[in-house]
Amino acid sequence: MRIATFTSEGHRKVGLVSADRKTITPLQLTQVQAESGVLTLIQSLAEGGSLPEPAGPAVDLGDVVLDAPLPKPRRNLWCVGRNYHAHAKELAASVFKDNTARTDEWPIVFTKVPECVVGPHDDVLVPSEVSTQIDYEAELAVVIGKGGKNIARAAAMSHVFGYTVVNDVTARDVQMRHGQWDLGKSFDTFCPMGPWIVTADEFDGTRTRVRCWVNGELRQDGPTENMIFDIPTLIETISRGITLYPGDVIATGTPAGVGMGMSPPRYLRAGDVVRVEIDRLGAIENKFV
16 A cells, blocks of 8 residues: 555545555545544554545545655654665765774664654755755655564564655754764754655565655665665664654665765755655655755
C-alpha cells in the first residue's frame, strides 16, 4: 500500500494512493485522528486493528495537497550519520574528523525534533540570521510498525511498517560549531518528508536507489546496498536498551554528493529547489526560501 496524508477542502485526511499514483481514496477517520496522519493507522494496526473503510470515492491526486505522511512524529526522528562509504570519505576531514576512523565500528546516531517535519512540496525556510551553510541530505527513512526493545538483527525487518523519503537538511556551520548535531539539524522546516509511506510488503528498502538534484543538477546517486550499516543493524543498534514505538522514524543516512563535500563547498541559497527521489518509492521537491 501507499498511504498518504493530505489536505482536501480545508481538512486533513488519510488515504490510499492508487498503484498508478493518479488517485487517492480517503479512509474513514475522525478529524482528530486524521490530524496525526498515517501515525493513527500505524498505531491502530500495531494494536490488532484493521484498516478503516473508504470514506468516499477516489479523487485525483492532483486535486489535493500532500502533507508529510507523519505531520508530527510522536517523538524525535532517529537519524544515522556516515552510513555510505563515499560520504564517509567526502566529509572525513570535516564533520567526521573527531569520530573513530573505523567507519564500520558503530553507527553514528543523532536526532531531529518532530517539529522540523514539513510536507513533500512545502517551502524550506533558510535561517540566514543564524546560518550561511545550509546543506541537503537525501535519505531513505524507515517507519517502525511493531515496537520493541533489544530487537535482534534477525527479527528487525518484522518491525518495519514501511518507508518514506526525507531530506535531512543541515546547517553545517551550526553543526560544526556545537560538535553535537541536533541543533544544526532541527531548525524549523528542516525535514521535508513524503510523498507517502509505502508498506514493507510492497517495497524493499535494502535494494533501492537514493538520488538528489539541486536546481536540476544531479548531486547524489547511491544504492542502499552501499550502506555501511544495513537496516536490520540500525534497528538492532537503536533499540539496544531503548524501546522503539510504532510510528518511530529512522533516517538511514545519505550518499556522497552533499554540498559541504564539494570543492569549494556549494551550499543552498534562497530560491534553490531540491528534489529527492527513491526508486519505486516516490519523490519530494522543496523550494528553499
